[in-house]
Amino acid sequence: MHSESQWRSRAYRKGLRLVKYKQTSSAYQQFGPYALFDPATKTLMAVRLDAEAVERALYSGEEQHSH
Secondary structure (H helix, E strand, O other): OOOHHHHHHHHHHOOOEEEEOOOOOOOHHHHOOEEEEEOOOOEEEEEEEOHHHHHHHHHOOOOOOOO
């Protein structure tokens, strides 16, 4: 699995922003723990992502290596 900084970098290269919601945030229940945001369209592209879902969203179609 990739690190959170690698996710952020990968999202940026895809034109997206990785958003992490804190459990204490009111938005956490609705959108968290992670979401992918498209700043160009100001749209949440994917919400309620856990770590595995972030991996699938950012690295789908690529062979994944464990570190």
